[in-house]
Amino acid sequence: MTLEARIRDRARAEGFDAIGFASVAAIGPELAERLDRFVALGHHGSMHWLAEGERAPRRRHPHALWPAAKSIIALGLNYGPDENPLQRLGQRDNAAISVYAQGRDYHLVVKKKLKALGGWLQRESGAELKVFVDTAPLMEKPLAQAAGLGWQGKHTNLVSRDFGSWLFLGIILTTADLQPDAPAADHCGQCRACLDACPTQAFPAPYSLDARRCISYLTIEHDGIIAPEFRQAIGNRIYGCDDCLAVCPWNKFASLAHEAELHAREALRAPALNELARLDDAAFRALFSASPIKRIGRDRFIRNVCIGLGNSGQMDAVPDLRSLAVDEAPQVRAMAAWALRQLLDAQDFAAFAAARLAVEGDVGVRAELQ
Known part of the structure; x- marks a missing residue:
């Protein structure tokens, strides 16, 4: 088996639902340009860390965060709910809490799985790597699209043909030279x-x-x-x-999260x-x-x-x-x-x-x- 196939098998064994690979070198300037437009328009509001401080420039490209990185391993963990969250909006004396926050903190759940997968990959290949779950200056959604997990929809969130809108993302940057997958195509069409x-x-x-x-x-x-x-x-x-x-x-293709810690x-x-x-x-x-x-x-x-x-x-x-x-x-x-x-x-x-x-x-x- 190729290293890529072995990584896929191991990722699934750790509980990940989606996995794809991308080349760091293939990430173009459009990622930084999109961020620049967002900030220039003031759309980031008070999230000053996106525009200011020493970490801000690292968001512009994975090489700005880690120059030695060669490959991106993008991973998705399904957190599909067991009910339509919109039905809670009619219960005005009850609180509506976003689906992602009704279970255990996904940072803890995803990072644990990433560390297990990363430890295995280091032992198998000797490659260096770093793992990321939404807290480092790394733009996970466009990287996940580059790796074929889904596309950034008109709402700017990732959409998967297999899991709809319900995917938590984790990223591994590694010095391993992995065969990239094809980027995901946009399937939003005329829908708004x-x-x-x-x-x-x-x-x-x-x-x-x-x-x-x-x-x-x-x-x-x-x-x-x-x-x-x-x-x-x-x-x-x-x-x-x-x-x-x-x-x-x-979301018609979405399914209930299999990870019990993500259940509400x-x-x-x-x-x-x-x-x-x-x-x-x-x-x-x-x-x-x-x-x-x-x-x-x-x-x-x-x-x-x-x-x-x-x-x-x-x-x-x-x-x-x-x-x-x-x-x-x-x-x-x-x-x-x-x-x-x-x-x-x-x-x-x-x-x-x-x-x-x-x-x-x-x-x-x-x-x-x-």
Whole structure:
């Protein structure tokens, strides 16, 4: 068997669902050009690491990250859900959490498999290698397309003919000289389902994302107060958004993730918003142990929960929101005030706002009360 065939067999034995190879030398300037356009338009928002700092130039090409690399091994792990995530959006008093965050943190799951595969490859071939899972300055999606795993769809995420929109990606860069696979062709055609499904119109054009309007960015990467124009569109999405992924027609070929650690935890399928609103920092950390949600911290998370409660129409959320209106975190107080404005009648909100304005010193919070 060739080394490539042996790698494929071993990757499948480690649990990977998709595998492909690409030559580092064949990665052209279009990768850097696409990143430059994204940043020049300001579409990266507050994700300054994409444009600034010593790591930013390394994103422009794999050789900028590791000059000795010859080959790319792109790997995909299916995380297909057992239900349509869009059905949660109608349950307004329950939280909608992105599919990828309902199970164990995929960084932990994928990296463990990558390290096992990489260790085997080093022993078999003597080649040097480095493994990457979404935390290093490496652009996984275009590299996965170059290796034939799928194509970047009009929503800019990877689409697979075999797994639809549900693939976690891992990359191994290696000094081994591997026979490359053919790059994946684009099969989006005239379809624009993902573009039309976006609640906040975050796609200024096909294949172009303005992260500043994306609910995933707003609820995860953005720190501070979320702009008023996006709050009602967020609905009950308190961590990420699956809309553009879930409507993709290629999901008709998707299947349930076979990796048990990626299956949804029952506690995170559709938790009650009012119960989440009562989490202090210790309870937040306990609930989201080994979850990617833990990374954003309790304050940002509860900010999102407040928006969900404001959109719920549930008057029984008012006591929790009144408590959060005096939270230590200004972004929580501000979004609790906004949520109360949505739920209370004008007279009751005016009385609440007057009492809070008498003691509130934060400019952002005061703006929500006036």
